[in-house]
Amino acid sequence: xxxxxxxxxxxxxxxxxxxxxxxxxxxxxxxxxxxxxxxxxxxxxxxxxxxxxxxxxxxxxxxxxxxxxxxxxxxxxxxxxxxxxxxxxxxxxxxxxxxxxxxxxxxxxxxxxxxxxxxxxxxxxxxxxxxxxxxxxxxxxxxxxxxxxxxxxxxxxxxxxxxxxxxxxxxxxxxxxxxxxxxxxxxxxxxxxxxxxxxxxxxxxxxxxxxxxxxxxxxxxxxxxxxxxxxxxxxxxxxxxxxxxxxxxxxxxxxxxxxxxxxxxxxxxxxxxxxxxxxxxxxxxxxxxxxxxxxxxxxxxxxxxxxxxxxxxxxxxxxxxxxxxxxxxxxxxxxxxxxxxxxxxxxxxxxxxxx
Amino acid sequence: xxxxxxxxxxxxxxxxxxxxxxxxxxxxxxxxxxxxxxxxxxxxxxxxxxxxxxxxxxxxxxxxxxxxxxxxxxxxxxxxxxxxxxxxxxxxxxxxxxxxxxxxxxxxxxxxxxxxxxxxxxxxxxxxxxxxxxxxxxxxxxxxxxxxxxxxxxxxxxxxxxxxxxxxxxxxxxxxxxxxxxxxxxxxxxxxxxxxxxxxxxxxxxxxxxxxxxxxxxxxxxxxxxxxxxxxxxxxxxxxxxxxxxxxxxxxxxxxxx
Numbered sequence: 150x151x152x153x154x155x156x157x158x159x160x161x162x163x164x165x166x167x168x169x170x171x172x173x174x175x176x177x178x179x180x181x182x183x184x185x186x187x188x189x190x191x192x193x194x195x196x197x198x199x200x201x202x203x204x205x206x207x208x209x210x211x212x213x214x215x216x217x218x219x220x221x222x223x224x225x226x227x228x229x230x231x232x233x234x235x236x237x238x239x240x241x242x243x244x245x246x247x248x249x250x251x252x253x254x255x256x257x258x259x260x261x262x263x264x265x266x267x268x269x270x271x272x273x274x275x276x277x278x279x280x281x282x283x284x285x286x287x288x289x290x291x292x293x294x295x296x297x298x299x300x301x302x303x304x305x306x307x308x309x310x311x312x313x314x315x316x317x318x319x320x321x322x323x324x325x326x327x328x329x330x331x332x333x334x335x336x337x338x339x340x341x342x343x344x345x346x347x348x349x350x351x352x353x354x355x356x357x358x359x360x361x362x363x364x365x366x367x368x369x370x371x372x373x374x375x376x377x378x379x380x381x382x383x384x385x386x387x388x389x390x391x392x393x394x395x396x397x398x399x400x401x402x403x404x405x406x407x408x409x410x411x412x413x414x415x416x417x418x419x420x421x422x423x424x425x426x427x428x429x430x431x432x433x434x435x436x437x438x439x440x441x442x443x444x445x446x447x448x449x450x451x452x453x454x455x456x457x458x459x460x461x462x463x464x465x466x467x468x469x470x471x472x473x474x475x476x477x478x479x480x481x482x483x484x485x486x487x488x489x490x491x492x493x494x495x496x497x498x499x500x501x502x503x504x
Numbered sequence: 505x506x507x508x509x510x511x512x513x514x515x516x517x518x519x520x521x522x523x524x525x526x527x528x529x530x531x532x533x534x535x536x537x538x539x540x541x542x543x544x545x546x547x548x549x550x551x552x553x554x555x556x557x558x559x560x561x562x563x564x565x566x567x568x569x570x571x572x573x574x575x576x577x578x579x580x581x582x583x584x585x586x587x588x589x590x591x592x593x594x595x596x597x598x599x600x601x602x603x604x605x606x607x608x609x610x611x612x613x614x615x616x617x618x619x620x621x622x623x624x625x626x627x628x629x630x631x632x633x634x635x636x637x638x639x640x641x642x643x644x645x646x647x648x649x650x651x652x653x654x655x656x657x658x659x660x661x662x663x664x665x666x667x668x669x670x671x672x673x674x675x676x677x678x679x680x681x682x683x684x685x686x687x688x689x690x691x692x693x694x695x696x697x698x699x700x701x702x703x704x705x706x707x708x709x710x711x712x713x714x715x716x717x718x719x720x721x722x723x724x725x726x727x728x729x730x731x732x733x734x735x736x737x738x739x740x741x742x743x744x745x746x747x748x749x750x751x752x753x754x755x756x757x758x759x760x761x762x
Contacts, residue, residue: 257643288630290636293600328727330726375662455624467753467757481737483753483754496755
């Protein structure tokens with residue numbers, strides 16, 4: 150082939166370049182084998198028939214970071230019209246609603262297969278899944294099904310064209326690692342509270358019922374709802390966090406009552422949840438949740454890197470810990486070097502709570 | 505029943521310190537058997553009945569053998585170490601691929617594949633479910649209780665907002681959600697027996713995987729860069745003698761009147 154440019158010669162002019170007709174090196178130059186993946190797909194989890202906050206946050210972020218299409222996948226029974234409206238408002242263009250009677254309860258294998266089948270159809274460049282217990286279970290299986298990469302617990306997502314660069318804290322938050330992908334779709338799990346929601350009232354979109362062939366389901370013998378924590382710690386303006394420095398279980402209960410009185414919520418570090426004094430749902434940190442309250446009051450928390458990763462987004466931090474070397478003091482605006490127990494009792498007294 | 509338990513050697517993150525520049529000091533940090541993995545193994549050792557076999561495996565550098573020794577001390581019967589320079593730099597997908605190749609080649613008859621929910625160093629918790637998909641097995645996450653009876657295996661799973669009990673088909677992947685701080689003491693008999701057992705080493709060729717399927721080359725994610733997080737806190741320290749003074753300072757900042 151002649152070394153022409155711009156298709157002016159008779160040999161190649163006016164013809165679409167095809168793979169076999171290209172000279173050596175051309176294939177790589179134009180990267181004709183590159184994937185055509187485009188758009189963002191979000192798995193929307195429902196809780197009591199409404200989308201979880203994290204799902205809406207991911208939709209908003211998907212809308213913000215790309216101009217491409219935003220798809221949502223949803224599992225549930227019929228009659229979810231109000232949910233569609235919510236999803237469209239937060240940025241979804243197309244909602245794929247998997248409406249299969251046997252998928253109304255959660256089955257990781259079948260959910261993964263269904264999401265993968267939607268992925269095959271829409272060929273998204275990015276798939277976002279909430280870093281919730283179920284999301285953390287489905288996302289790896291999905292990544293493996295699609296032979297793709299997964300970055301867990303992202304705290305930041307940026308697009309470089311169609312390429313996603315995810316930021317995640319490594320080694321408990323001291324280092325932020327920027328993760329890139331070698332395959333499409335690029336899958337990421339996102340923790341709740343990472344992105345703001347931006348609903349736009351009146352946005353519209355398309356909803357499609359999606360059928361999946363013969364879903365593989367487990368044999369569930371019994372399922373019962375657990376009492377969720379009374380107040381959601383991600384929404385709380387003020388958080389009182391108790392750690393291993395609180396030696397007495399009754400003080401934990403007292404801290405809960407103080408939190409309630411001052412309009413906040415109670416959370417804890419891992420040792421307290423490990424002891425079973427508070428449920429996992431209120432544990433802050435790498436293996437718990439990410440919180441960003443206005444004021445975070447850490448009582449008797451030493452501040453392991455894992456814990457700090459979960460609370461470093463707080464606006465103000467007050468740490469109460471007698472050890473001046475405790476790492477929590479490096480992450481606090483005000484460090485009070487004293488035992489947390491007497492402080493809690495004194496707080497209760499000044500608020501007029503009986504102990 | 506034949507159990508196969510996956511374990512990992514991790515740096516003891518609770519012993520990690522941060523230097524003046526905010527960088528993580530990794531030198532001199534002891535390596536331990538990951539507590540989640542240890543809990544999973546102990547749960548299995550507690551459920552076993554005579555005749556059951558418990559095998560453990562790990563993937564890591566040659567020195568990861570010490571964590572397998574610990575597993576043998578705890579009462580495991582067999583131990584495998586997947587180690588090869590080519591496997592270095594694996595992301596979760598490349599790890600899952602190596603692990604599933606190992607299971608298919610070396611322990612295809614395992615009745616239950618057992619993992620911890622995550623490890624304390626990476627904390628991604630992806631490998632169990634990627635392995636489950638690659639082997640086309642069912643997965644049971646956040647298991648708090650596993651019972652094996654005449655009616656088969658049953659698992660209780662804790663999803664945070666709900667508890668459920670499921671029937672577990674043989675050959676499933678199970679991951680335990682909890683970590684047990686109490687730990688387990690090794691019996692002297694187990695310790696003596698452990699000395700007689702050897703750790704089987706398996707390299708990349710033993711897995712039947714090509715160079716481009718494993719390690720950095722087989723990974724689907726790559727680290728583009730890292731940056732150190734610098735705190736911008738005031739770090740005002742006040743030594744408190746009277747707790748009432750502390751409460752005053754706290755309420756002042758929160759904007760609550762006592």
